[in-house]
Amino acid sequence: GAVVSQHPSRVICKSGTSVKIECRSLDFQATTMFWYRQFPKKSLMLMATSNEGSKATYEQGVEKDKFLINHASLTLSTLTVTSAHPEDSSFYICSASGQGNSPLHFGNGTRLTVT
């Protein structure tokens, strides 16, 4: 079945540094990938839609200059958390879908801790 790989699974960084998270679709081409953030005991909150070859579409309230998204190929999207702060600590999950109304396939998430 379809597999989405996310890397790293866990990262600890210092305040002010930047962190890059990769999301790869392993056995299908994903023109669209999605980045979610999950707070403790909360739902998965959609942050942005990553479109291959064009700019990402950000949800209301998500700072595009802070959460940089690049979707350079049909199998790779990256999320860079710039100038990280402790409040950016969270569980970030990417997902990708095939065509039409097909289920999203999720990566295993990245636990980001900013100290």
Place this chain on the structure above:
Amino acid sequence: DQQVKQNSPSLSVQEGRISILNCDYTNSMFDYFLWYKKYPAEGPTFLISISSIKDKNEDGRFTVFLNKSAKHLSLHIVPSQPGDSAVYFCAASTSGTYKYIFGTGTRLKVLA
């Protein structure tokens, strides 16, 4: 504004019995619904989906029911097994948007 709601944050069920997880939505434009299962520190895993043209979809021990007039869907797991213990999210989308709105999840614990 929470468009997809799971009002029960947790549910405990005895092994072998039926688990019923509920989900309500407010946006009448939603026409595709999914259930995901999530273990701690992992990404969600797709379980089962249903299109608005149906009112029931069954896959093994999992059945999803959709009541469009009530804007309500439910996931039935029978018989429940200890390995089913996880957080279950329902999600909804509108055709062609590729955007899925998730509920807040229900933590299911199946007791052996």
